[in-house]
Amino acid sequence: MKILDKVNSPEDLKKLTKDELPALAKEVREEIISSVSKTGGHLASSLGAVDLTIALHYAYNAPKDKIIWDVGHQAYAHKILTGRKDKFKTLRTHGGLSGFPKRSESPYDAFGAGHSSTSISAALGFAVARDLQKEKFEVVSVIGDGSMTGGLAFEGLQNAGHLKKDMLVILNDNQMFISQKVGAVAGYFAKLLTGGKFKKVEEKVMKTVSRFHSFGSPFGKLIKRVKVMLFPGMLFEEMGFTYIGPVQGHNIDNIITILTNIKTMKGPVLLHVITKKGKGYEPAEENPEKFHGVGKFDAATGKTVKSNGVTYTKVFSDALVKLAAYDNKIVAVTAAMPEGTGLDKFAKSFPKRYFDVGIAEEHAVTFAAGMAADGLKPVCAIYSTFMQRALDNIIHDVALQNLPVVFALDRAGLVGEDGGTHHGAFDFSYLKFIPNLIVMAPSDEDELSRMLKTALQSGKPCALRYPRGAGAGVEVNNNATVLRIGKAKVLSEGKDVCILAIGNHVSTALAASKILKEKNIEAAVINMRFLKPFDEEVIFSMLAKTNKFITVEENALSGGFGESVKSVLSGTGAIVKSIGLPDKFIEHGNIRILREKYGLTPENIAETAVNAIHGKK
Numbered sequence: 291m292k293i294l295d296k297v298n299s300p301e302d303l304k305k306l307t308k309d310e311l312p313a314l315a316k317e318v319r320e321e322i323i324s325s326v327s328k329t330g331g332h333l334a335s336s337l338g339a340v341d342l343t344i345a346l347h348y349a350y351n352a353p354k355d356k357i358i359w360d361v362g363h364q365a366y367a368h369k370i371l372t373g374r375k376d377k378f379k380t381l382r383t384h385g386g387l388s389g390f391p392k393r394s395e396s397p398y399d400a401f402g403a404g405h406s407s408t409s410i411s412a413a414l415g416f417a418v419a420r421d422l423q424k425e426k427f428e429v430v431s432v433i434g435d436g437s438m439t440g441g442l443a444f445e446g447l448q449n450a451g452h453l454k455k456d457m458l459v460i461l462n463d464n465q466m467f468i469s470q471k472v473g474a475v476a477g478y479f480a481k482l483l484t485g486g487k488f489k490k491v492e493e494k495v496m497k498t499v500s501r502f503h504s505f506g507s508p509f510g511k512l513i514k515r516v517k518v519m520l521f522p523g524m525l526f527e528e529m530g531f532t533y534i535g536p537v538q539g540h541n542i543d544n545i546i547t548i549l550t551n552i553k554t555m556k557g558p559v560l561l562h563v564i565t566k567k568g569k570g571y572e573p574a575e576e577n578p579e580k581f582h583g584v585g586k587f588d589a590a591t592g593k594t595v596k597s598n599g600v601t602y603t604k605v606f607s608d609a610l611v612k613l614a615a616y617d618n619k620i621v622a623v624t625a626a627m628p629e630g631t632g633l634d635k636f637a638k639s640f641p642k643r644y645f646d647v648g649i650a651e652e653h654a655v656t657f658a659a660g661m662a663a664d665g666l667k668p669v670c671a672i673y674s675t676f677m678q679r680a681l682d683n684i685i686h687d688v689a690l691q692n693l694p695v696v697f698a699l700d701r702a703g704l705v706g707e708d709g710g711t712h713h714g715a716f717d718f719s720y721l722k723f724i725p726n727l728i729v730m731a732p733s734d735e736d737e738l739s740r741m742l743k744t745a746l747q748s749g750k751p752c753a754l755r756y757p758r759g760a761g762a763g764v765e766v767n768n769n770a771t772v773l774r775i776g777k778a779k780v781l782s783e784g785k786d787v788c789i790l791a792i793g794n795h796v797s798t799a800l801a802a803s804k805i806l807k808e809k810n811i812e813a814a815v816i817n818m819r820f821l822k823p824f825d826e827e828v829i830f831s832m833l834a835k836t837n838k839f840i841t842v843e844e845n846a847l848s849g850g851f852g853e854s855v856k857s858v859l860s861g862t863g864a865i866v867k868s869i870g871l872p873d874k875f876i877e878h879g880n881i882r883i884l885r886e887k888y889g890l891t892p893e894n895i896a897e898t899a900v901n902a903i904h905g906k907k
């Protein structure tokens with residue numbers, strides 16, 4: 291019988307002896323590797339956090355104690371150990387477990403995650419609520435070294451340091467982010483620190499010194515320097531935290547001791563833990579990027595299943611490199627996602643014109659605005675969902691000043707298994723109301739390449755949004771001309787109904803028109819291309835032939851493309867039926883299942899057209 295078979299909750303975990311915990315960790319890793327090889331998911335981050343997770347659930351009493359994961363992609367062991375082991379094989383499948391902590395999924399998921407750098411603020415919120423309501427529980431935020439580069443993390447740290455609430459922030463550092471020695475000495479210091487002896491020594495030294503010298507004096511400054519060398523983590527100490535570490539994060543017994551001691555400490559504490567991304571699975575340890583977010587793979591060899599087709603990301607990446615070769619004003623900015631956005635290729639070709647700013651989307655946008663203000667042509671490549679972080683920066687720093695920044699919003703529309711925190715469901719809605727901004731969506735790979743060229747030549751703030759994954763395999767013409775801004779393209783004429791589509795569902799609309807043709811219904815199909823400026827002329831030219839309109843978009847209907855069409859046609863007596871995402875957060879699951887469920891299919895477009903023609907709801 292496996293040890294894991296005996297563990298269905300943290301209560302069961304606590305019944306194990308500490309000697310059994312390393313073996314349990316091994317079994318949890320095997321479970322994660324085997325299951326994720328079939329479902330895909332965030333393997334490396336979760337493998338690296340297994341030991342820390344076991345120690346956390348051994349030392350704390352969730353769900354009474356609140357453990358808040360940052361991003362949450364490292365929380366697979368947490369899910370397995372909190373009663374979801376039997377469902378783990380459904381991870382990220384439609385109707386199955388989410389790939390991230392989710393309050394509605396389990397009481398052990400104290401706070402939802404998916405976007406980075408939120409855990410410290412959320413943890414502080416819990417701590418303040420606890421104290422105001424005179425409750426008793428521990429609060430722990432677990433944040434990675436990458437997520438700690440997010441500005442929101444520092445907003446949380448500084449407020450937590452100010453409020454001095456009892457809480458713990460665990461910095462899960464899996465890349466030696468702070469260059470300090472890890473090993474027995476630091477681990478020993480940490481034990482002593484939390485054991486109370488070393489902390490007293492440090493306080494005595496600091497008190498004696500401060501009696502004779504202000505820390506502003508040369509001697510005081512020297513002592514502070516010594517303190518940094520002796521006692522790492524001054525950055526956090528200066529923010530009001532007690533810093534502990536760095537400690538080795540795979541020694542479960544040691545971490546349990548440290549966590550147990552920390553519980554006796556007052557005020558905010560930051561425990562710096564060093565872990566290895568992909569720990570326990572050689573292919574992931576050797577290539578943590580590849581196994582950060584992985585599709586199906588062969589667990590025995592680590593060989594991943596190659597996804598077919600050329601992705602929109604690759605088309606964007608290749609097109610940008612080609613354009614940048616002829617224009618040295620073009621620079622590129624990513625927020626810690628070079629591979630995901632395809633800018634890794636740009637970085638290799640133009641290292642001096644490439645900037646990875648860390649997980650800092652707001653900064654990325656305003657940084658790009660600064661470069662544009664001095665004559666450069668920045669391309670800021672940020673996923674649609676993560677760009678939500680920088681909305682004010684787009685408005686206030688780019689659009690209001692009419693600066694020529696190009697926003698490449700990859701993963702626009704549904705993304706599939708990452709679910710509600712990651713669907714790019716709202717960019718049409720959050721961009722549409724911004725003056726000066728041009729917003730476009732390519733119908734295929736070739737149009738993406740043309741739109742990028744159009745955007746860079748426009749000298750205007752532009753956003754182009756395109757979906758995750760491969761297109762329809764359309765050949766990219768590298769010498770294509772730029773597009774006429776604000777002009778749609780009529781793909782087919784028809785007197786019975788007009789289908790207005792934008793972005794990746796233009797092809798779906800064309801397929802629907804073929805279905806309608808078999809029913810002797812003539813459907814016009816328009817590739818709208820631009821959400822802003824909007825081609826009203828083409829719509830009125832269609833109104834002369836039919837008053838039945840269907841709109842199709844992979845965006846929230848609320849504030850989306852369909853609403854623009856309805857407002858143009860209001861008062862004309864036209865019937866407009868809109869297909870897009872309803873007013874809810876779309877769940878996770880296979881993207882084909884989701885598109886089927888939300889009517890983004892040729893069949894549903896055709897049926898909607900027939901109903902419009904027959905005046906049915």
Ligand SMILES: Cc1ncc(C[n+]2csc(CCOP(=O)(O)OP(=O)(O)O)c2C)c(N)n1
Nearest residue numbers: 335361404405406434435436437626649676
């Ligand atoms: C606001 C935001 N931007 C970007 C991402 C994409 N993202 C997910 S995990 C990650 C890296 C996180 O690094 P770290 O916190 O060190 O965790 P690790 O994967 O190393 O465990 C990034 C950039 C995100 N989830 N949220």
Ligand SMILES: CC(=O)[C@@H](O)[C@H](O)COP(=O)(O)O
Nearest residue numbers: 361363404583630701708758
């Ligand atoms: C956890 C996280 O936010 C990223 O890893 C994200 O899942 C990447 O998405 P893609 O797989 O679409 O690049």
Ligand SMILES: [Mg+2]
Nearest residue numbers: 434435436464
């Ligand atoms: Mg990390």
